[in-house]
Amino acid sequence: MQRRVFSLATGGFLSLALLGGTALAQTPKPATLRVLTHSSFELPAELLAGFEQQAGVKLQIVRGGDAGEMLNKLILTRAKPVADVVFGIDNTLLQRAVAANVIEPYVGPAAQRKAAAGMGETADATGVVAGVVPVDHGYVTLNIDKAWFAKAGLALPTRLEQLAEPAYAKLLVVQNPATSSPGLAFLFANIAALGEEAAFDWWAKLRTNGVKVAKGWTEAYYTEFTRNGGTRPIVVSYASSPAAEVFFSKDKLSESPTANLFLKGGVFRQVEGVALVRGGNPAAREGAGRFIEFLRSAPAQQALQTTMWMYPAEAGAPRVEVMEQHAVEPTAFDNPPAAQMEEKGRAWVQRWTKVVLK
Structure with missing residues (x-):
């Protein structure tokens, strides 16, 4: 042998x-x-x-x-x-x-x-x-349920700020940055692109607009996302998630049912x-x-x-083929300087908690 x-x-x-x-x-x-x-x-x-x-x-x-x-x-x-x-x-x-x-x-x-x-x-x-x-x-970014948007006849947002507008009320689910690494990465990208004050003003508007906060990625993606029976067709996830949808599909899909939404301030590498x-x-x-x-x-x-x-x-x-076809990398991302993430990250999370949850 x-x-x-x-x-x-x-x-x-x-x-x-x-x-x-x-x-x-x-x-x-x-x-x-x-x-x-x-x-x-x-x-x-x-x-x-x-x-x-x-x-x-x-x-x-x-x-x-x-x-x-x-x-x-x-x-x-x-x-x-x-x-x-x-x-x-x-x-x-x-x-x-x-x-x-x-x-x-x-x-x-x-x-x-x-x-x-x-x-x-x-x-x-x-x-x-x-x-x-x-x-x-990899890249933390927004994923959308393609079928939901097609059925609703709603145009996809082209700017991050639009997610706080009435047309997108109660459509977004995010992860708590205090308990979730993709949630924290998404917050970092927001601040890097919009600036600290504008980012938290945007989050205050998101709260008014009915943003849903989940503890972690699993709850957000597999419970709240419309693709999996939830009510939210926009979720903070990963650029590789559409490829995973194809890879694990029982029906051997050739096209992913989800897509990435690469918006300025919404992509973190x-x-x-x-x-x-x-x-x-x-x-x-x-x-x-x-x-x-x-x-x-x-x-x-x-x-x-x-x-x-x-x-x-x-x-x-x-x-690998599924990544090549269904997980195209974004051409741009927004990361704060590493030293700034370390120095201010905890304070940013505390401020986010006060603005969004309290």
């Missing part, structure tokens, strides 16, 4: 001959590699198993909740780290991770190759900031990265480096497109 093993060098699978179910050569017990991730981390089990065999490690995936909760866990345990490598620090959290001194620079091959999207405005030529290697990127954890197990350091390289390998960059629904960070990495 044979065992298939993923090879980082070839980007494919190798075969190890086994005799009578026993390996020809005895191998030492694999070391444990602790990987802290957010709850949305997902890659095919076969791919992860192949990495384990090729790298000689046993993965221990530690899920830390959403990205913000994950970073909090890393900070609270920095005296005795719970992981050796962390995936899911994004450009909204990077400055906080650096300030907390919980990550160490990685300078291997993946950190030397140019990424399709960098970690922030202070990124070097490869897109790396403070040793955090970009793995994927998120970049996720992977980094070494400061104070991680020294015996796992080699395996941690291999995991970073693995996440930027061709098989992982392909797989994450239809498991995590993000765009690959590796420059020139091909898009």
Whole structure:
């Protein structure tokens, strides 16, 4: 019999001959590699198993909740780290991770190759900031239910400000930025494009116009969005969501029932990265480096497109067909400077809560 093993060098699978179910050569017990991730981390089990065999490690995936909760866990345990490598620090959290001194620079091959999207405005030529290697990127934006708008005969808004007008009353559902990363990203984009005062004036008008606030993306998309039986035909979601609708459709749709609405002030680019954890197990350091390289390998960059629904960070990495056809990237986005997000983010959320919920 044979065992298939993923090879980082070839980007494919190798075969190890086994005799009578026993390996020809005895191998030492694999070391444990602790990987802290957010709850949305997902890659095919076969791919992860192949990495384990090729790298000689046993993965221990530690899920830390959403990205913000994950970073909090890393900070609270920095005296005795719970992981050796962390995936899911994004450009909204990077400055906080650096300030907390919980990550160490990685300078291997993946950190030397140019990424399709960098970690922030202070990124070097490869897109790396403070040793955090970009793995994927995506866009928080507005999605619309095409059939609902066609039936209602209502024109799609062309400006963000129109969503506060009577014609669009009670049509929008958003996520609470205090409890949801896409909700926070959407708020950041609003402020970056409109300015702080104008953005909160707009939110006050949205409240009067009947905006619906959900705790998180799942509630907004699968409960409140008209596509899934709700009453709101406009939802804050992702640029890749229309592609996911096609991919998971039971009827094998050729056209997505939803579409992106790329409005000025309504698009935020998120970049996720992977980094070494400061104070991680020294015996796992080699395996941690291999995991970073693995996440930027061709098989992982392909797989994450239809498991995590993000765009690959590796420059020139091909898009899978469903993403190529149904998840066109926006030509513009609005991100505040990273330092501003870190410095003012909490105050912005508190102000949003007072304006919209209280």
